[in-house]
Amino acid sequence: MKMIRWSGLIVFIVIVGLITIFSLFFLDGIIKGIIEGRASLAVGAKVEIGDLKSKIFGLRVDIQNLQVANPEEPMRNSVEIGSLAFDLAAAPLLKKKIVIERMKVLDLAWNTPRKTSGALPPRLQKKLEARKKPSELGAKAEKRIEECVLPDFSILADLKKRSPEELLKGINLQSAAFLGDYPKKVSAAKEIWEKRLRELPTKEDIEKDIKSFQALKDQRPKDLTQLPAYFEKVNALQKKINDTQKTLTTAQREFQTEMNNLKASLQEVEKLKDTDVKTVMAKLGVQIPSATDLICVLLGKEVAHKVNWALGMYRNLSQYTSKGKPKEEKEKPKPIPRMKGMDVRFPITQGYPDFLLELAEFSVRPDMKKASGVFAFERLAGELRGLTSHPTLYGKPTLFKLNGSMVGNLAKDFALAGQFDHRKTVAEDRIDLNIKELRIEQAGTRDPQAQASPLQLASALLNVNGSLGVKGEALDGRVLLNVLNPKVAVGSSAAILGDLLKNLGPFDLSLSIGGNLDQPSIALSSSATKTLTSGLENLVQKEMKGLQDGIKNVISSRMDKDLAANRNEVSGLEKLIQGELSSRLGLTSLPTGTKPKEGMKGLLPGFK
């Protein structure tokens, strides 16, 4: 039996040949499809390539009109690239490694309009949902600064028209509650002291003792042998009278202390009145903004919004960058889709990383339109070096820099630079931004949303100096804005602040960025705070003094009657108890010359 089937070999060669020809013929389409599919899933919106041409022998890829749709706004492109061309290194490709030695990105533009929607088709949308990590659904940057608002000052004018009595309607005053409870305290004290008076020696008891003492004094024995027993009786009676006197004196002192406390607590009413005024003002919605609030609404909010946007962009980007890890470390297995398996990666002992982009040069499509709120560049070019899947193996950080100027001399100089260093276990990234003489001119171009804002920086010249460092997950950054010639547009709801902000001089605004990528925190400080604080205090005092005084007077007039009644109640109790104690104490005084002197224990004066 023949073992070999030569016709089979011909069939095999034909099959393999057909597969090869088919692949070569449709290679461009296959690469285009793979890039579009994978990039769309990564971005969360359509990524479309106008035309892709590859040269097998030159290992060169030319892409024309690459559009990356904005997932938030499907009718706009986040990025549009007119032309992108790169060469692949041949030797690393044999080892399934993609090494791009030089890439040229020309005609780069962003936020461009689209003709069709860039939303993902439902099939890819489902795939994307399945891939979403919990962290992507989670926390956003700190909102405190972004949400800062100014109180509605127009409420102040309305309140001024209303009478204080009307404003106080339905408000529970602490001072009134205190005065309502006060008589109960007086009654309780009265009850206690009346009981105490009953327990103390009565007038009758004291008079009886005094009479007994007087009688004993008159009955002095003539017989000397009876004298010791006589003195013993006299001393005992005298001690009893002295004890009574002491008890009454102590009671008198304690009563006086309690009365003083009661009187002092009545003075608390004055403090409670002030608290009531503050409570009423707060309940009426009259809040005094801090100078930091003013700066925050004026500029800080907008800058914080941009910082949060940048942090969000960085967070999204960091999902695709290689995490810093020690050499030779293997990746942990992840849950795998059925029938697809999982690719286990092994240490790369020699040669190139799996992916390396050695140098990419960018140039931006010049934009001649001056649009509000959008950075339009007249000139912008830059480069990216050393973007790789294995930074440890590559041994250098990824560096990028962009330089340019804005349309219509809006900013003389714009520079963005940074580095992503993921070579160590803890990645260290840094981004620096410098904008010189950024002109803000919004007069006459206020959009409806801006018009609703109480304060707006209508014009100014800004120097922006920002830096953001990310070490692992920890953020450490600072944005410093030097604001020159600021002109503030004041909305109707904050018209009261017009004078205060009219002559606002140059100031600095500083935003400190801290926390971590999942929960960033932004703190704001400004050199204008001091000036604005004193101005704001004067303004508020002037505007609100009349209203506050009116409310205080009404509260005082309501309280005065109760206060007087309570004072009378305390005086009455004082008079009653103190009078009784004094009269009892008066009776305990021994007749002149009968009080024992110190050092004469056992001998009555006058009995020498």
Next chain:
Amino acid sequence: MIQPIISLIRMMHSETDPRQISLGFALGMVPGLTPLTSPHNLLALLVILFFRVNIGAAILSWGVFKVLAYALDPLFHQIGLFLLTRVGFLQTLWTALYNAPLLPYTGFNNTVVMGSLIFSLLAFYPVFWGGKFMVLKYRETLMERFNRLKIVQVFRASKIYKWYSSYSKLRG
């Protein structure tokens, strides 16, 4: 598709060496169990076409084992993961293969490719031997009964069968 299967039935009923049928069945198992686009399947195809093995048996086996592969996929993943990550002495070999030219394209570092390939290689001889045994047993015991089945006799008397027989004779 029908032609190789009819050819298989004819082979079962002919004097063809049972080893040719069982070898075709065992070789068809490899692309059946492993992902079709894996490069090693080109080698399996070359062997099936170049050596005188039964192509019908290979195609039937590919179909049968493709269904089985779906059920066995988690097992293949576990086997692949074990071999690729937990066998210490193999790590040097995998690392060397991973860094060698062209070999990364074989997809050996994929858990399902590795697991299913190892499984199919281990199952190759038992399937070959089992297939040969079954062909022999079939010819000894079941073939006669099969030929006596009414449906087979009706089919053999049908025009389609006669047309196919004359077509086969013409093809040689």
